[in-house]
Amino acid sequence: MPLKGISTYLSCPVCDADVPISEDEKVGDEVYCPYCQVPLKLRKTKDKEDMYLEENF
């Protein structure tokens, strides 16, 4: 299956695995790490507009 719709990969803050982020995903959305199954929230840095993942327990 082609990885269509995946815009980027961000690293999981818990296990450091690459988490695929689809292009439909927005800041504030919840995604799950495919490796450790931890709920993560998509965040954006204030200064650089870079997206990152934060634990969302």
Ligand SMILES: [Zn+2]
């Ligand atoms: Zn993880």
